[in-house]
Amino acid sequence: MASKHLLEVNNIEVVYHPYILVLKGISISVPRNSIVAILGPNGAGKTTLLKAISGLIKLERGKVTKGSIIFDGEHIENMEPENISRRGIVYVVEGRRIFKELTVEENIEAVAFAWRRSSRDADIVYKYFPRLKAKRKVRAGYLSGGEQQMLAIGLALLAKPKLLLLDEPSLGLAPKIVAELYQNIRELYEEEKLTILLAEQNARKALEIADYGYILENGRIVLEGPAEKLREDKDVREFYLGVTGRKGYRSVKWYRRKKRWV
Amino acid sequence: MDTLYLIANTAFQALVMGFIYAALALGYNIVYRVSKAVNLAEPEIVVFTAYVVFVLSAYYHVPIPAAFTLSLALGFGVGVALERLLARPLRGRPVAALMAATLGAYYVLRGMSMVVSRGFEMGSLGLPETYYSIGPVRASLSDFIAICVSLSVIVGIVLMHRYTRLGIAMRAVSEDAFGASAYGLPVTVLTMLSWGIAGVVSAAAAFALAAKAQVSPMLDFYAIKALAASLLAGLDSIAGVVVGGLVLGFMEQFGSLALDPILPGLGNQLAFIVMLVVLLFKPYGLFGTERIERV
Ligand SMILES: Nc1ncnc2c1ncn2[C@@H]1O[C@H](COP(=O)(O)OP(=O)(O)OP(=O)(O)O)[C@@H](O)[C@H]1O
Numbered sequence: 001m002a003s004k005h006l007l008e009v010n011n012i013e014v015v016y017h018p019y020i021l022v023l024k025g026i027s028i029s030v031p032r033n034s035i036v037a038i039l040g041p042n043g044a045g046k047t048t049l050l051k052a053i054s055g056l057i058k059l060e061r062g063k064v065t066k067g068s069i070i071f072d073g074e075h076i077e078n079m080e081p082e083n084i085s086r087r088g089i090v091y092v093v094e095g096r097r098i099f100k101e102l103t104v105e106e107n108i109e110a111v112a113f114a115w116r117r118s119s120r121d122a123d124i125v126y127k128y129f130p131r132l133k134a135k136r137k138v139r140a141g142y143l144s145g146g147e148q149q150m151l152a153i154g155l156a157l158l159a160k161p162k163l164l165l166l167d168e169p170s171l172g173l174a175p176k177i178v179a180e181l182y183q184n185i186r187e188l189y190e191e192e193k194l195t196i197l198l199a200e201q202n203a204r205k206a207l208e209i210a211d212y213g214y215i216l217e218n219g220r221i222v223l224e225g226p227a228e229k230l231r232e233d234k235d236v237r238e239f240y241l242g243v244t245g246r247k248g249y250r251s252v253k254w255y256r257r258k259k260r261w262v
Numbered sequence: 263m264d265t266l267y268l269i270a271n272t273a274f275q276a277l278v279m280g281f282i283y284a285a286l287a288l289g290y291n292i293v294y295r296v297s298k299a300v301n302l303a304e305p306e307i308v309v310f311t312a313y314v315v316f317v318l319s320a321y322y323h324v325p326i327p328a329a330f331t332l333s334l335a336l337g338f339g340v341g342v343a344l345e346r347l348l349a350r351p352l353r354g355r356p357v358a359a360l361m362a363a364t365l366g367a368y369y370v371l372r373g374m375s376m377v378v379s380r381g382f383e384m385g386s387l388g389l390p391e392t393y394y395s396i397g398p399v400r401a402s403l404s405d406f407i408a409i410c411v412s413l414s415v416i417v418g419i420v421l422m423h424r425y426t427r428l429g430i431a432m433r434a435v436s437e438d439a440f441g442a443s444a445y446g447l448p449v450t451v452l453t454m455l456s457w458g459i460a461g462v463v464s465a466a467a468a469f470a471l472a473a474k475a476q477v478s479p480m481l482d483f484y485a486i487k488a489l490a491a492s493l494l495a496g497l498d499s500i501a502g503v504v505v506g507g508l509v510l511g512f513m514e515q516f517g518s519l520a521l522d523p524i525l526p527g528l529g530n531q532l533a534f535i536v537m538l539v540v541l542l543f544k545p546y547g548l549f550g551t552e553r554i555e556r557v
């Protein structure tokens with residue numbers, strides 16, 4: 001059964017052990033070969049959503065208590081993370097979670113081992129991120145923040161994922177590096193025909209490359225729409241893109257008080 | 263001249279015991295790296311596998327190399343079983359729970375050893391009593407077997423971790439199991455395999471011990487002492503166990519030499535003093551990972 005959408009999340013609730021309800025009924029869908037953005041302030045539940053999809057929530061003793069997650073026509077909610085990744089979902093965790101004690105090359109070897117890739121296949125990492133080639137023998141912990149994020153994304157490419165989950169690739173990086181990184185993401189999205197679910201606080205960047213976006217706030221979706229609509233939305237411009245008054249998302253608290261979307 | 267002989271021979275014995283301790287320590291470390299817990303069942307894996315070799319060769323006349331190989335396989339099986347039955351269900355729980363469970367497994371294995379050994383009959387492997395003189399040192403065939411077995415196990419594991427994809431993947435899991443899972447590494451299988459390999463290492467170390475000492479239920483004491491070498495090296499270090507083991511070996515041999523005339527038996531307990539001191543002053547050991555943190 002080939003549904004139109006690669007991923008469908010239907011009205012899920014997610015609870016961390018023991019009773020912390022973080023996602024309160026979220027529905028999203030990700031069409032094949034598209035970029036879908038999940039936007040929202042700190043603690044909104046973006047990461048939790050990605051962890052629920054990838055199954056990693058299990059390792060933190062969390063679970064989906066309601067609703068369903070359907071990937072490629074198959075229920076995957078609460079499946080073991082290994083079974084989910086084997087189906088083609090790879091999750092680039094926030095905070096540049098590469099293997100810092102291993103060299104760049106060893107990072108690649110480790111992931112190539114998991115997906116039974118040859119060293120030739122591994123060249124895809126250097127193809128998109130040539131900067132890493134010169135640093136092959138360097139321990140990943142000593143790479144710059146931008147390089148670490150490139151490696152993190154590069155490693156995911158080795159898996160040739162059907163669905164790539166990217167969690168705040170821009171976190172803690174200088175604007176110039178963020179621009180370069182988003183350029184890279186755009187390129188590999190087009191050339192590798194990827195499907196990407198992207199969680200970001202940096203709404204401006206995310207909406208530049210996304211086709212569709214959801215705005216998550218306190219465990220609920222408060223707004224959704226095609227990226228170009230969101231870019232033009234008055235509220236989004238004001239509170240997420242910092243167009244008026246250059247407040248950026250620091251104004252989130254103020255915005256919360258106004259409770260405009262809730 | 264007498265003193266020279268004494269010192270040279272004590273140093274040689276320290277070296278032999280040091281390598282055995284190192285191999286025993288490696289067993290703990292391999293498990294610690296993936297499960298972040300000390301496997302308290304290891305001392306009894308040592309007794310059990312040593313008895314398997316002894317019983318097979320003494321009572322059933324199985325050639326020692328064959329008995330040894332079988333004991334390695336059993337060590338692997340026991341390690342895998344411990345992971346499957348204890349570590350996996352307790353994943354994500356406080357590590358104290360897993361350690362308590364391995365202590366339980368210690369007693370189960372002790373029961374198995376008792377059955378296998380027909381009530382802990384003691385004996386020696388009966389290796390040929392050949393002696394060699396190297397300068398002032400008098401070394402036995404058993405000494406060489408002990409060194410060869412423990413050293414090759416250690417070198418094998420170090421090389422595997424450094425150069426094979428499997429070993430590199432194991433290092434990745436050891437550093438960050440969550441991240442490894444996110445990238446699709448088979449974390450469960452790699453964890454199970456690590457426990458199995460730790461079992462093989464323990465069985466090899468048990469054989470080295472059995473070559474040196476009488477096979478008895480007291481062999482577990484050596485493995486308990488090796489925990490000091492493990493702590494000294496840092497519980498998550500691999501190659502560091504060689505230093506940890508040798509320090510322990512030398513301290514014990516020379517400590518006994520110096521202290522036994524005054525306080526008999528204290529030398530044998532030095533390991534526990536080492537453990538205490540390490541835990542108090544250098545809890546990550548000499549070679550424990552200092553995580554790279556860019557600021
Ligand atoms: N393992 C956990 N156990 C309990 N609560 C958690 C856990 N992880 C996250 N939470 C809670 O869930 C809520 C959502 O967190 P989440 O990390 O999903 O937010 P986020 O949108 O990714 O935020 P950020 O932009 O800061 O990364 C927060 O209130 C957080 O405290």
Ligand SMILES: [Mg+2]
Pocket residue numbers: 046047048094167168
């Ligand atoms: Mg997050």
